[in-house]
Amino acid sequence: xxxxxxxxxxxxxxxxxxxxxxxxxxxxxxxxxxxxxxxxxxxxxxxxxxxxxxxxxxxxxxxxxxxxxxxxxxxxxxxxxxxxxxxxxxxxxxxxxxxxxxxxxxxxxxxxxxxxxxxxxxxxxxxxxxxxxxxxxxxxxxxxxxxxxxxxxxxxxxxxxxxxxxxxxxxxxxxxxxxxxxxxxxxxxxxxxxxxxxxxxxxxxxxxxxxxxxxxxxxxxxxxxxxxxxxxxxxxxxxxxxxxxxxxxxxxxxxxxxxxxxxxxxxxxxxxxxxxxxxxxxxxxxxxxxxxxxxxxxxxxxxxxxxxxxxxxxxxxxxxxxxxxxxxxxxxxxxxxxxxxxxxxxxxxxxxxxxxxxxxxxxxxxxxxxxxxxxxxxxxxxxxxxxxxxxxxxxxxxxxxxxxxxxxxxxxxxxxxxxxxxxxxxxxxxxxxxxxxxxxxxxxxxxxxxxxxxxxxxxxxxxxxxxxxxxxxxxxxxxxxxxxxxxxxxxxxxxxxxxxxxxxxxxxxxxxxxxxxxxxxxxxxxxxxxxxxxxxxxxxxxxxxxxxxxxxxxxxxxxxxxxxxxxxxxxxxxxxxxxxxxxxxxxxxxxxxxxxxxxxxxxxxxx
Ligand SMILES: Cc1cc2nc3c(=O)[nH]c(=O)nc-3n(C[C@H](O)[C@H](O)[C@H](O)COP(=O)(O)OP(=O)(O)OC[C@H]3O[C@@H](n4cnc5c(N)ncnc54)[C@H](O)[C@@H]3O)c2cc1C
Numbered sequence: 001x002x003x004x005x006x007x008x009x010x011x012x013x014x015x016x017x018x019x020x021x022x023x024x025x026x027x028x029x030x031x032x033x034x035x036x037x038x039x040x041x042x043x044x045x046x047x048x049x050x051x052x053x054x055x056x057x058x059x060x061x062x063x064x065x066x067x068x069x070x071x072x073x074x075x076x077x078x079x080x081x082x083x084x085x086x087x088x089x090x091x092x093x094x095x096x097x098x099x100x101x102x103x104x105x106x107x108x109x110x111x112x113x114x115x116x117x118x119x120x121x122x123x124x125x126x127x128x129x130x131x132x133x134x135x136x137x138x139x140x141x142x143x144x145x146x147x148x149x150x151x152x153x154x155x156x157x158x159x160x161x162x163x164x165x166x167x168x169x170x171x172x173x174x175x176x177x178x179x180x181x182x183x184x185x186x187x188x189x190x191x192x193x194x195x196x197x198x199x200x201x202x203x204x205x206x207x208x209x210x211x212x213x214x215x216x217x218x219x220x221x222x223x224x225x226x227x228x229x230x231x232x233x234x235x236x237x238x239x240x241x242x243x244x245x246x247x248x249x250x251x252x253x254x255x256x257x258x259x260x261x262x263x264x265x266x267x268x269x270x271x272x273x274x275x276x277x278x279x280x281x282x283x284x285x286x287x288x289x290x291x292x293x294x295x296x297x298x299x300x301x302x303x304x305x306x307x308x309x310x311x312x313x314x315x316x317x318x319x320x321x322x323x324x325x326x327x328x329x330x331x332x333x334x335x336x337x338x339x340x341x342x343x344x345x346x347x348x349x350x351x352x353x354x355x356x357x358x359x360x361x362x363x364x365x366x367x368x369x370x371x372x373x374x375x376x377x378x379x380x381x382x383x384x385x386x387x388x389x390x391x392x393x394x395x396x397x398x399x400x401x402x403x404x405x406x407x408x409x410x411x412x413x414x415x416x417x418x419x420x421x422x423x424x425x426x427x428x429x430x431x432x433x434x435x436x437x438x439x440x441x442x443x444x445x446x447x448x449x450x451x452x453x454x455x456x457x458x459x460x461x462x463x464x465x466x467x468x469x470x471x472x473x474x475x476x477x478x479x480x481x482x483x484x485x486x487x488x489x490x491x492x493x494x495x496x497x498x499x500x501x502x503x504x505x506x507x508x509x510x511x512x513x514x515x516x517x518x519x520x521x522x523x524x525x526x527x528x529x530x531x532x533x534x535x536x537x538x539x540x541x542x543x544x545x546x547x548x549x550x551x552x553x554x555x556x557x558x559x560x561x562x563x564x565x566x567x568x569x570x571x572x573x574x575x576x577x578x579x580x581x582x583x584x585x586x587x588x589x590x591x592x593x594x595x596x597x598x599x600x601x602x603x604x605x606x607x
Contacts, residue, residue, distance in 0.1 A: 002212065004250040005032040007603075008236055009258055010219045010267060012037075013087020014589060015576040015596035016258030017197035018127075021141075021204070022600030024211035026607065031211050032249065034238055036218040037084035041202075046090050047193040048336070049185065050318070050344040053431060055091040060084040064262060064472055065428075066541070071454075071477035077429040077541050079472055081260060085215055086198025088260065089589060092543065094186040094194060094347050095417075096144050098124055099584035099591045101175035102411070106401045110394070110581055111553040112562050117175055123594040123601075124173075131189035142593065143195040144184035147346040152314035153420045153443065153506075154182070154351040160503040161353055164496065170354075177354040177585070178410045185347045186589070192336070192345035197593070216241045218465075222255050222271040222572060223248060224287050230570045231273075231287045239465070254571045254603070258596070261545040261578040262458050262470055265294035265559075268549070268574075269460045273566060275389075282463055288568030292557045295389045296547040297456040298583040300415070300448040301476045301539045303490050306422050307498060308440045308511025315506050317441040318343050318421040322434045349419045352586070354412030354450075357485065358492040361409055368488075369406060376481040377403060388455045388475060393556045394581075401582060402451045406485070412450055414489035415586045416497070419444040424514035429540035432514075440512055443503075447493050448542050449486045450585045453479035458548050474541060486539065487531040494525040544588040546580040563602050575599040 007023055009016050012035030020033045037060060040046050045054045055061060057080075064079040082088035101117040108116035129138050132146035149155065158168040158180045166179035188195045205211055219238050224231040235250035257264040268274055272287030274294065279286050309315060320328035321343060335342030359365025377399055405411035422434040422442040434442075456475035477483045498507060513520070515538055525531040552558035554567045560579055566572040577592050584591050 002030070004252060005030045005212070006251070006253045007031045008249065008251045008255045009033045010236065010255065011035060011087065011257065011259035011263065011576070012085050012213060012215070013082060013258060013260055013576070014089035014197050014592050015599075017086065017202045018593060018596035019256060019258060019575055019600055019603075020211060020213070021201040022597070023603065024205050024208045026604065027208075027210055029210060029607065033211070033213045034217050034219050034236070035085055035213070035215045036241060037082070037215065039085040039215050040090065041085060041198045046084075046086070046198070048344055049094060049187050049192065049194060049346055050321075050348070052091060052093055052194075055084075056080045057430070060091060062262070064470060065468075067471055067473045069474070069476050071475075071483070072536060072539060075427055079262070079541065079545070080543060081262060085202075086196050088543070089196040090194070090198050092589060093349070095350060095352075095587050096128065096142075096184045096186045096590050097352065097587040098173060098175055099586075100177060100412075102401070102405065103582060103584050104175070106397065106582055107551070107580070110397050111556060112551055112581070114562055115551070120594060120598065121175070123597040124590060126597045127590065127593040128184075130184045132184070136189075142186055142200045143188040145187045145189035145192075145346075146182060146184045147187070147350060148341070150342065151316055151420060153418070156315075156502045156506055157351050157353070157418050160497065160500050163500055166353070166355065176410070177412060179355075180351060180353045183350045183352060185350050187346060190340070192340040219259070219267060220246065220270065221267060224271065224569070226287060227570070230568055232570045233572045251571070254573060257549075257572065257574045258576045260576050261297070261548050262472060264574050264576055264578045265458060265548040266460050266470060268293050268559075268566065270463060273568065274459075278459060282460065284463065288566070290554070290559060290567060291389050292550065293559050294459045294548050295455070295457045296394075296550045296557065296581070297458050297472070297474055297545065298452060298547045299474050299476075299545045300450065300542040300583065301452060301482065301486060301535075302446050302448045302542045303486065303493075303535055303539050304423060304425055304444060304446040305494065305498070306424055306442040306444040306514040308508040308513065309443050310506055310508045310511070311441065312506065316420070317443065318348060319434055319441040322421060323436055348421070349417055351418065353416040354585070355414045355416060355489070355492065356409055356411055357406050357413050358488050358496070372481065372484045373403065373406065376479070376484065388457065388478070389557070390455065391555070391557045394552065398453060398582060402453055402481070405451055412585060413485050414492065415448040415450050416493070417446045417448070419446070422514065425540045440508075442514070443507060445493055445498065447486070447489045448586070449482055449489070451583070452476075452482045454482050455547070474545075476539060476541065477536065483532055483535055486535045487528060490531045490534055491525040491528065495523065544583060546577050546583045546588060549574040549578040550581040551579045552581045564599050573599065573603070
């Protein structure tokens with residue numbers, strides 16, 4: 001086995017395998033990918049779209065959790081993350097949603113030239129081919145599909161938003177999402193199996209002699225030589241999960257961290273790159289003192305309500321399958337295996353809605369917004385949040401982005417997702433199975449706060465290999481504006497969206513709900529204080545963690561520069577979701593793929 005490579009890629013996940021495929025296109029470049037998880041690329045739980053939640057809580061999930069969240073009543077929430085070849089992209093929900101133009105332009109404005117929408121759009125394009133109605137567009141790597149609509153739920157969703165005055169025909173690829181938008185699934189249009197970096201990018205590259213892939217191997221730390229010009233990575237120390245043996249492997253050119261939002265900063269810290277005070281406390285030799293490593297953790301808080309449906313032809317849900325009803329399961333299996341159709345063949349949740357501050361177009365709504373902005377976002381409050389490390393420049397830029405989104409009648413502060421079935425996340429954010437002793441069916445609506453101002457952190461707490469060695473603290477709702485905005489979206493969801501036709505006609509008038517009506521009686525959200533309480537007591541995290549190795553100038557709080565190089569090092573980069581300085585407006589996967597495509601070009605240009 002070779003003990004020296006040009007590039008060592010740490011983490012064979014979403015971004016890592018894109019880089020591996022792109023860098024190994026150069027035959028004279030030797031690439032090693034080290035992935036701690038196993039190769040499950042042939043496993044139906046990875047490939048069959050509807051099975052995606054099955055892998056959560058298994059060995060293929062890191063099974064992380066947050067520390068108690070003060071603003072959520074002290075709840076600890078689960079943090080699913082992929083621990084298998086393909087990473088989180090191998091077990092995620094497959095919604096392929098582009099970042100908004102304004103998100104990217106705000107990254108660039110923060111001091112990241114070259115990362116604006118105009119420059120980034122070509123990398124987004126490189127990632128995918130999209131098929132709709134049998135016609136393929138674009139010529140990228142992932143195979144995306146806009147699924148055939150086999151129930152009437154998506155149309156009812158669009159019609160309801162149309163009735164509320166929102167557009168429903170927005171092009172999902174413009175970067176300016178507004179109203180109800182139909183997105184593609186990251187699912188191959190022919191085989192109807194998951195399309196992700198573990199097959200679309202890796203399969204054509206796997207047999208290249210210059211690409212070596214190790215699975216079941218955990219990188220412990222980067223090995224550095226300290227020089228006056230900066231730290232030079234010479235390789236990595238790794239441990240096999242099979243025999244527990246620890247060894248080293250050398251890098252001739254670079255070590256590239258693609259270990260995701262939690263493990264890329266953790267590996268930096270274990271290697272001596274991070275806050276000197278924390279590192280010294282843990283007995284780690286300080287290589288680069290940068291207090292921002294592991295900071296700026298962002299994620300979308302999300303509130304969810306499942307409504308009992310009124311049933312009716314065309315308004316079937318996936319609940320009978322979730323209850324393992326033999327007839328429903330048999331029919332779905334038959335449709336999937338013989339015709340690649342039916343609920344197993346898609347995400348069943350690809351029609352979203354991007355909705356501005358509720359009531360922004362009315363005088364009272366505008367006044368309400370002005371008042372909460374004045375109270376929570378005035379110049380006087382442009383300070384840091386307690387316990388979160390950042391800089392005044394970053395805070396100002398973040399607040400300015402959020403203000404711009406909130407005050408625009410087309411800028412979405414709420415991202416609405418629907419699902420034809422029960423989806424109750426309970427207190428911890430882990431999906432609670434549908435009750436088996438009844439036969440109701442459900443329609444679920446979730447709303448995500450698109451641009452939370454709350455920022456948290458993720459740091460190591462020990463140098464040992466314990467699974468719970470990370471202190472993950474998203475500090476949900478620690479910024480008071482987040483609670484105010486999400487509470488108003490809950491009012492919109494419960495009092496307006498779910499009571500407007502045609503959707504309202506499809507929900508059972510006195511039907512059950514999750515969370516139950518015994519705690520949250522119908523119409524509870526008419527009282528803003530109750531809506532706030534609902535958010536505090538039921539909000540969970542979406543799975544869109546970003547920011548812990550943010551790209552921005554070092555003096556503003558950056559960990560990597562615009563070339564994704566770690567400050568203070570000569571040859572270490574981070575390429576994954578952790579480099580996003582502001583989270584994207586909706587799901588993160590499309591942006592991660594494009595970041596990796598762009599990184600590959602940056603690295604190849606230097607060869
Ligand atoms: C359950 C779930 C559902 C989601 N649904 C969607 C969705 O529908 N749409 C969407 O756009 N986004 C979704 N996301 C988010 C999206 O999948 C992630 O943002 C994206 O995949 C992150 O990619 P990454 O490359 O940063 O990290 P990952 O893809 O997680 O890759 C990191 C890899 O590094 C490996 N690794 C970590 N530490 C080490 C180490 N020390 N040694 C070796 N290997 C290591 C990990 O095992 C992993 O394979 C979802 C995420 C989850 C978890």
